Amino acid sequence: MHVRSRWVAMVLALSAGMVMMQAHAVVPVLVIHGGAGVIKRDMDPATQKAIRAKLREALEHGYAQLKAGKPALDAVTAAITVLEDDPHFNAGKGAVFTHEGTNEMDAAIMDGSTLRAGAVADVGHVKNPILLARAVMEHSPHVMLAGQGAETFAREQGIPLVDASYFRTEYRWQQLQKALKRDRLGQHQDEEAEGHFGTVGAVALDTHGHLAAGTSTGGMTDKRWGRIGDSPIIGAGTYANAGCAVSGTGWGEFYIRTVAAHAICMRVAVMHEPLKQAADEVINREIPKLGGDGGAIVLGADGSFAMPFNTSGMFRGWIGADGVPHVAIFADEHP
Ligand code: ASP
Numbered sequence: 077m078h079v080r081s082r083w084v085a086m087v088l089a090l091s092a093g094m095v096m097m098q099a100h101a102v103v104p105v106l107v108i109h110g111g112a113g114v115i116k117r118d119m120d121p122a123t124q125k126a127i128r129a130k131l132r133e134a135l136e137h138g139y140a141q142l143k144a145g146k147p148a149l150d151a152v153t154a155a156i157t158v159l160e161d162d163p164h165f166n167a168g169k170g171a172v173f174t175h176e177g178t179n180e181m182d183a184a185i186m187d188g189s190t191l192r193a194g195a196v197a198d199v200g201h202v203k204n205p206i207l208l209a210r211a212v213m214e215h216s217p218h219v220m221l222a223g224q225g226a227e228t229f230a231r232e233q234g235i236p237l238v239d240a241s242y243f244r245t246e247y248r249w250q251q252l253q254k255a256l257k258r259d260r261l262g263q264h265q266d267e268e269a270e271g272h273f274g275t276v277g278a279v280a281l282d283t284h285g286h287l288a289a290g291t292s293t294g295g296m297t298d299k300r301w302g303r304i305g306d307s308p309i310i311g312a313g314t315y316a317n318a319g320c321a322v323s324g325t326g327w328g329e330f331y332i333r334t335v336a337a338h339a340i341c342m343r344v345a346v347m348h349e350p351l352k353q354a355a356d357e358v359i360n361r362e363i364p365k366l367g368g369d370g371g372a373i374v375l376g377a378d379g380s381f382a383m384p385f386n387t388s389g390m391f392r393g394w395i396g397a398d399g400v401p402h403v404a405i406f407a408d409e410h411p
Contacts, residue, residue: 104142110391112371113273134158135401148280148288156206159276166274171294173252179243182308183209188287188316195220195308255298277323279375289321306331311338326370355382
């Protein structure tokens with residue numbers, strides 16, 4: 077090779093290397109929630125400790141994927157499966173009961189860089205609904221599957237199915253009994269006090285600068301008539317695009333009516349609102365104005381994030397450059 081062309085080739089190789097380094101220079105971030113609601117301060121210390129430990133475990137498990145250069149989708153899936161397997165959260169094992177005493181779970185996942193999405197609703201035997209949502213996205217021509225059809229697809233995909241009794245916890249059963257008693261007495265369900273908390277979600281930014289979001293839930297205690305909440309509805313409880321990823325938790329009907337997750341991302345993309353402001357507008361103004369409540373986790377492609385909520389607490393946490401998991405439960409904690 078001519079000396080000059082060798083020199084040119086060397087400069088080109090060096091600059092290509094720098095571009096590649098830049099492409100891999102994004103510092104990954106993972107943010108999770110374990111549900112918003114009234115979380116009592118007198119929750120016994122052992123339960124609090126166990127929940128905080130599980131949030132940390134989910135963050136570490138998810139972040140290991142990001143550190144290994146894996147896609148944001150892998151971090152979201154890894155973090156959520158840890159929480160689905162833990163009985164403290166209203167997702168997978170420990171899901172809340174329907175009016176009829178069954179567990180009907182919903183989940184969704186979305187890849188921000190491609191806008192691909194997968195969701196499942198009303199599944200009663202899928203051990204980890206988030207894995208089925210991901211399979212719907214990756215191995216079916218559809219976005220959302222429900223009920224028996226979703227479980228047939230799970231079987232075909234080799235996604236673990238379990239007996240319905242696997243999901244049962246005494247705590248959630250007693251929650252249903254209280255709700256049924258209120259129904260019998262004709263008392264209005266105080267959603268704020270009892271209805272929801274424990275849904276799980278994750279948003280992640282990977283080393284390639286790609287975002288993903290996922291949410292998994294048992295829905296709301298005492299739900300009836302095949303009710304489906306916001307979590308599996310793309311744009312309501314779960315959404316991700318190239319600039320913003322959201323997972324919501326709260327009174328789902330209001331998240332559907334405000335198309336909450338999509339609304340937050342559109343405020344960022346179209347109205348150029350700072351991420352925190354956009355999240356605050358939807359979660360702390362639009363939703364309460366209609367009578368709803370809850371929270372969300374929101375992550376931007378620049379690594380900035382917000383965790384707004386208007387309930388007395390939200391199980392939540394994040395992990396970034398230093399690799400140290402930060403977790404919190406109550407409103408006055410700043411993780
Ligand atoms: N948003 C969920 C639902 O309405 C419940 C929750 O977040 O706790 O199904």
